[in-house]
Each structure stands twice: as C-alpha cells, then as structure tokens.
Amino acid sequence: MSILIKNAMILGDSGFNKSDVLIENNIIKSIGIINEAADEIIDAKNNVLIPGFVNTHAHVAMTGFKGLLDDVALDDFLDKSGRLDASRTDNGIYNSALLGMYEMINSGITSFIDLYYSEDIIQRAAEKTGIRAYLAWAVLDDEYTTQRNSPIKNAEHFINIDHPDNVVPMIGIQGIYVSSDETYMRAMDISRKYDVMMHTHLSETRKEVYDTVKRYNERPVEHLNKIGFLSDKLIAAHCVWITLNEIKMLARNNVKVSWNSISNAKLASGGNAPVPEMLENNINVSLGTDSSGSNNSLDMFQEMKFSLLSINNERWNPSIVKSMDVFNMATINGYKALNLQGGRIAPGYMADLIIIDKRSVNMIPGNDLVKNIVFSGNPSNVLYVIVNGKILKENGILKNFNPDDFIDADFL
Secondary structure, three states, X not given: OEEEEEEEEEXXXXXXXXXXXXXXXXXXXXXXXXXXXXXXXXXOOOEEEEEOEEEEEEOHHHHHHOOOOOOOOHHHHHXXXXXXXXXOOHHHHHHHHHHHHHHHHHOOEXXXXXXXXXXXXXXXXXXXXXXXXXXXXXXXXXXXXXXXXXXXXXXXXXXXXXXXXXXXEEEEEOOOOOOOHHHHHHHHXXXXXXXXXXXXXXXXXXXXXHHHHHHHOOOHHXXXXXXXXOOOOEEEEEOOOOOHHHHHHHHHOOOEEEEOHHHHHHXXXXXXXXXXXXXXXXXXXEEOOOOOOOOOOOXXXXXXXXXXXXXXXXXXXXXXXXXXXXXXXXXXXXXXXXXXXXXXXXXXXXXXXXXXXXXOXXXXXXXXXXXXXXXXXXXXXXXXXXXXXXEEEEOOEEOOXXXXXXXXXXXX
C-alpha cells in the first residue's frame, strides 16, 4: 500500500516547508516534489503534516467509567474503581476499549501504552481499529488482585499468544503499594526473558511515598533502584512526588517518564511532576492521558496545553517549559520511549502521521504552527490519521466508527 501526500506543510529542522511525502507500507520513502504513482493520493494543500501523537499512559478499557469517578478524593476514587474492576464483563472491557481507541484516533493519537488486565480482549479492539497498541498486562501481588489466576502467569501467557502487527505486548506493574519486591523481580525476569518493555505507576501520590518510606525507610524510586528494577526498559507514569536525587537515579538508569498532568490535577495529587529538572537531567519525558476515569478524555491537544500551562504557572515562569518542548513530548519523545524510529517527517521513519487543517477558524492566523497546535488545536482539526500504512481517519471522518453501536452498549 502506497500513499502520496501532496502539497503539505511539513515540520523539518528549519521549520515548516511545503513538500510532498511518499509512504510505502508503513515507512516514509521520500519527501520533496514527487510525481510517482501511488495507491492513494491525498491533497494536503493548506494543511499541516506532523507525526502522530503517542499516548504513553492509558487504561483504555476504563473509557466506560467516564462520569462515574468524578468529584471524589483519591482514596474514594481508588475504592470505587477497584469495585468496578472486580465486576466487569468481557463485553464491557471490549466496548470500553474500542470506544477509547476511536477517541484517541480522532484526536490524532496513533500509538498508546495501556496498563490493565484482560489485554487479550483489549487486543481484539486494537486489531479492529488499527491503532498501534502497546499492551502491558498489569501484575501485582496475588492477595490484592481481582484477576482470575495469578497476574504474573496471566501476563506471561498474554506475551506468548499471537499478536496482530499493530499490537506489541509489554509487562506492567501496578505499583509499589500493591507489589512486593518478589513481584517486581518476577516482572523484570519476564521482561528480560521475552525482551519486552515494562510499564508502571511510580510516585504518583504523597501517600504512596510516605507509606513506602514507612515500609522500607526508602522512597519508591530509591527502593526500586536498590533492588535493581530501574532500567532502560522501564516507562514510569506520573513521577509527581520525586526528589532531585531520585531524578538522577532515573536518569542514570535511562528510565523514561510519562507525564500525566490532567489526571494528576483532577485527582488532586498536590503538585506537578518536576519536569524541568527531568529535562535538565536528560530524562525522556512523554505525555499520557491516563484513563477516562481520571481524565474524562483521551485528547492529546488538551494534554499538551494543560501540561504547559500548569507547570509554567506553578514555577512562576511562562517559558520554563516551551510549546515546542511539549509538542516533542507528544510526538518524538513518545516514539523514543518505545524505541521506535518515528516522530520525524524524514525518509526511513515510520509513517504514523496526522494531517491537521490549518484553515480551521481556531487555527487562523498561522503565525506559528506548532504554537497553534499546542495552544489552539483540538480533535476537530485532525483531517487524516495514518497508522501502519492505513488511513484510519479520512476527511475528518473516523473509519468504521458508528456511534449507534455504542448507545446501548455494555461498558462495565
């Protein structure tokens, strides 16, 4: 399958320039003035072509929880979401995951990392939608789980089943508050055995930190560093309550961080992740939406804008993190986190791309296209979404999405 995108404004090292882009299968073959034949031709005149967004932390099967977990303190949130998790149906998980994936595609997200159980069911939804899905089966101590059978055995079984070409298995660890050292070590052994990435919640709340200090006389990052869990295979979500010493530990071990600013604010985590210090220490920071229970949307435009405004407001400095920084977090940093050659419009890079209509009323005038995308953009501006050489959104319309299919669907 080849796709020729004509007359697009593409972002290069010197800014935006008009160019054609030829895609073959799922790779950018060439850019410039191109007159080759292609299976599909898209005229992108007056439009912007950028890399697809990467959502590095989600619980997509919780999309059906939207509106059920609002206006409550974190302990109540965790208690209620735990009770909902314990009584879910396979259909509820599938329908929620499917709806969440369509929502992500609609907003230009082409890849995401998921942390949940029943990833085999979630995989079926990913295969149907075509989005690139990195699915981390959540493990925790047996005494805390609502899963049938051992979470570790479930995760290893999922890694070993067949996966479509748009799905990559991972192993997830729920968090230090429900996971012993033995669980962390067993998860790490599986990561090494099958060469898969790891994903976890880390230092999301002050309570998590204080409870860990009480238990181990060490903060969470300190303890995971001591037991040898930190590595370049780990993508850690949140990292709100970490010290400079812990930042340096993460940096030395090449741990990647997923910043989830909206979720942290909604759950009143009591602060923002120390992102400026992470960047100063060369930590790869990407963006995550978290779930629809703790965010209510899976929208990378919202995530970029809120992240930028929240950190700069907190630091009394409107430029300590810049618009290009968060744009890179939503794009190239996400690809780096997943060890993918993507996030740039260049030959040889993967062609997970989106086309944005810069003629939309909220995108005019186009004085600075990156700033427009970060500060003014929304999902309605996304005209095309291309993943793995396939068009998933065309002329502003999601392919294969019918809202009537979800009106009376089971989401729980």
